[in-house]
Amino acid sequence: MEPGIEDEKLKEALDLLEEIERVDEKKGYDRLVKPLRQKERRLLAWRRVVLSSAAVILPLLVAGIWWSVREKAEVPPLARVDAIVPGVNTARLILADRKEILLDTMSARNLTLVSGETVRKEGTGVVYENGQKTSETVVYNELVVPKGGEYDIVLGDGTRVWLNADSKLKFPVSFTGKERRVYLEGEGYIDVARDTARPFIVETREQSIRVLGTAFNVYAHEGERMTYTTLARGSVQVKDKKTGKSVALHPGEQLCLDVADRGMVVREVDVRKECAWKDGMFVFNGQTLEQIMLKLSRWYNVTVFYQNEEAKKIVFKGNLPRYSDFQTMLSILEKSSEVKFSEKNRVITVSI
Template identity: 40%
Template sequence: MKNKLDVGIIWKKIHRQTNDLEEKELASWMKNHPERQEFYKKTSSYFETGSQIEIKDIDVSSAKKKIYFQLFILPKLRFFARGAAVFIGIAVIAFLFNEIQTKTISEKFVKRIEPGSSKATLILSDGSRHTLEEASNKKLKEKGTIIISSGKQLNYEALSSEKSEDLRQLTKRYNTLNIPRGGEFFLSLSDGTKVWLNAETRLSYPIQFEEKERKVELIGEAYFEVTPHNDRPFRIVTNGQVIEVLGTSFNVNAYPDEDLISTTLVEGSVKIKVDETGQDILLEPGFQCRIDKSNKTSAVSKVNVLNFIAWKDGDYVFDNETLEEMMSTLSRWYDFTYSFENNIPRQLRFDGKLKRTDKFEEILTIIENTNEVKFKIEEKNVIIY
C-alpha cells in the first residue's frame, strides 16, 4: 500500500468510477485520520459544487492590515518591548511565537550553509603549510622554483638559472595541494598543465617533472588540461586506477568515500589501467569510464561531457542523477552533512542545472518544489524527509 493518496481517486469516487482497489486505498488512507476525512469531505464538495469563495467577498483590507502588522509594525514593537511593560512583552512573545511557526525552516537557518569559494592549503616539500585564500596574494619559494598564489590560482615557475643536476633533485620534491570541503582551486603546473581542483580534493606533484614521465597523485575530483609532450606521458594515480595520457583534457572523479571512479574524456585520448584487474581501457572523446570499486567492474559509455565538467565553470548540471548522488555532490561544495529519514526514495532521479554561487536555501527550495522531498536544517546537517 502506497502511503500517499492521489487526489484523482477522490475525483473518481465522486463520479462513481472507482474500482475496488481504489476504494480500499481511499478507506485505508482515511481510517483513523480525522484531518484526512475532513480533507476528503471538503474536496468532494468542491468537486461537486465548485468554488464557494467569491472574489468580492475576500476581505483584502483586513488581510493587508494583518501582514502589515507582521512586516512593519512588529519589528518596531519588538524593539520597543525591551524596556516596556510586561504585558507588551507577553503580546510580543505571542506574536513572535506565531511568526516562528509561520516561517519556513529554510528562512531561519540556511544562512550558515554557504556556497564554497577558492581556498586551499599548500604543503611544501619541507612539510610547511600555507593557507591560500581568495583576495590574498602569496609568493613562496622552493629550490629553483617560484610559487605564486593569487588566491584563486597557483602557478609554478621554474628559475632558468638552475643547473641541470639541481633540476633532477627537484623531481623528487613533492608538493601537495589540499582543497577542503567548500573549496576549489586552480593550479598551473611546471609543464604548463592546468588543473581545476574541486572541493575535498588533494593533489600531489613534483615541483618539476622528470624527463621520462610526469606523475601526480589524486584523491577527489579534478579537471586536467595536459600540455602535450611527446614521449613524456602524464600519469594520474588514484586509488583504483592509473590514467596515462600524452596531451588531452579530461575530468577525473575519484573520491575515496564513493564506489565509483569516473573518468570523462573531452578531447585527445587516455589509457586507464585498472588496479584490480590489470585491464587497460582506452577512452575516446565524449566517453566516460566508470569503475565500480565495490564489485570490481568497469563500464565505458557515451555521455554529455559538458555535464561532467560544468563544475569548473561554476555550474552543476544534474542529468538523471539520484537524490543521493546529488546530495553528495552538493555537500562537498556547500560543506554540510546530510541524513535521510526512512521512506525517502534515495534513488529518485533528478535533472537540473544550478549555479555554484546559488544560495543554499534557493537550491533546497528548488528541490522541494518537486514535492518529492522536504529538508530540515540543523546547524550544518540537512535532514531529508
Template identity: 40%
Template structure:
C-alpha cells in the same frame, strides 16, 4: 567572453567596501553585463543593510518564505520562464543567488527580517604543503613563494602556478614533491611547471613534482580534478587516482575518485587517454565523450558514452544532474556547501532528479526547487539537512 557568474563572496565584500582593485574591476564588469545584475545587487544590498536580524524557528522560516514568494509571484512570473527548473524536463538557468537573508514587509505593517540558514557556497581555498614541511593557506591572497631549491611559485586569488624550469638550472638528484589540499567547501587551480592546468574540487588532494625531469610526468590525485594537459610527445602525463592509472599526451579530462563514493570515474573531453586498472588487469583507450566507471566493490570497470557536462561542468561554476539519485546529488553538494545529511526515510535516497544550477546559488532556494517537483521535504538545522517525505 563575458563572465556571467560572480562569486557570492565578492558581492558580500562589495557591500562592505572591502574589495581589492582587481576584485573591484571584476565586480564592475559583471555589474555592467545586464540590468538584472544591477537589480540583483541593489536588492542584496538593501537586504544586507536591514537591522535587527533575528533567529526564528524552522516553522516560521517556512511561513516567511511562503509569504515572500506570494508577494513577488506576479513580478517574477515572467522571469521564472527563463530559469532552469528541477524535474524530469529541465531547460533554463538559475541565476546567481547570494541571498542568505530574506526580508519582507508583512500584511500587519511590521518589518520582519528572517535569517534563513547557515549553509553557504564554498570559495577559493587551499593548503599548500611544501616538501620541507612548510605549510601555506591560500585563497584570496596574491604574492610569490620560493622553494628551498630556488624555484619560484606565484600565488593568485584562485591559482598557484610554478614557473617553467630554467635550462641553466641544475637537474636535482631526486624529484621534489609538493601537495595541494582543497578543504570541504573550497576549490582552487594549479598550473604545473610544464604548463598543465588543473582545476581542483572540494575535498581533494594532489601530490605533484615541483618540476618534471624524468621521461614521464606523474601526479597523484585523491578526490576530483579537471586536467588540461600540456602536450609533450616525449613525456607522457600520468595521473594515479585510486585504482586508476590514466596516461595522456595532451588532452582535457576529468577524474573523480573520492574514497567515500562507490565508483571512480574518468571522463574524456578532448584528445585521447589510456586508463589502466591493476585490479582485474583491465585497460581502456577513451575517445572524446566516453567515460570509464570503476566499481570499487566488484573491481569491474565499464566504458560508456556520456554527456561530459554532467561530470566536468563544476569547473566552469555549474552542476549538471540528469536523472540523478537524490543521495548522489546531496553528496556532491555537501562537499561544496559543507553540510551533513540525515535521511528520515531510506527510500527517499532513490528519488531521481534532473537540473542545472550554479555553484553560488542560494542553497535554500535550491532545496525548494526540488520540493516543488516531488514529495520530498527538507528541514535545515544549522549545518544539517534533514530529508523526509
C-alpha cells in the same frame, strides 16, 4: 578558465534560475492573488448597490474572504537554513618540508621554494614556474582543497588542474625523467600540456590514467563505490590497478568503474555537463538525491542525514549555479518533489 568565460557561464545559470523563479511567482499569483482580485471586483460592484450598508459590512466581508482563501491556499514554509554559503576559492599548499601555506590568505604574490621554483598567485589559483634545477631528485608538493572550496593550479610543465571541493593533488614541483606523474584524490579536471616524449600519468586509489596531451575529468572520491573518468579531447588509457585491465577512451566517452565488483563500463556522455562544475554550474542529469546531496555536502560543507532510505533514490534533472545560496538549492529540490529538508548546526535532515 579565463574570468570572463566563468562569468558568462554563471550568468547563463543565473538567468535560468531567474526564469524558474518567475514561473514559481506566476503560479503563486494564479493560485493566491488572482482569486482575491476577482472577489474584490465583485465586492466593489455590490458596494455601488448597497453603499450605505457596505460601510459597515464590507471591511468584515473582505477580511473574512482574505483569511478564508489564505487558510486554504497557504503552502507550508520551505526549509530554513541559517547562513550556509556556497564554496569559495580556498586551499592550502603543503611543501616538501611539510610546511603549510594558506593560499587564499597568503599576502605575497610570489613564493620561492627551497628547490628553486617560484609559486605565483594568479587569478583563482597558483602557477609553478621552474627555476634553475641543481638536482634530479623529485620534490613533491601537495595542494589540498577542503570542503566548501575550489582551486586551480598550473604545474611546472604547463598542465592546468582545477580541483573541486574535498580534493587533493600531489605533484612534483618540477618534472624530471621520462614521465610526468601526479596523484589525485577527489575530483579534478586536467588539461595536460602536450609532451610526446614524456607521458602524463594520473594515479588515483583505484586507477592509473596515462595520456600525452589531452583534457579530461576524474572523479575518484575515497569511500564511494563508483569512479568516473570523462574525456573531453585527445585520448587516455585507463588501467584498473587491481585487475590490470586497461580501457582506451575517445572524446565524449566516460569510463565508470565499480570499486566493489571491478566492473568497467564505457558510455557516451555530454562532456560539457559532466565537467560543468569547473565553470560554475551544477548539472543534475538524471541523478539520485543521494548523488546530488554528496556533491552539495562537499560544496557547502554540510552533513546529510536521511530519515527515509527511499528518499535517496529520488531522481532529479536540472541545471543550477554553484554559487547560489544553499536555501535556494533546497527550495528548488523541495518544489520539484515530495522531499523535505530541515537544518540544525549544519546537519541537513532529509525526509519524505
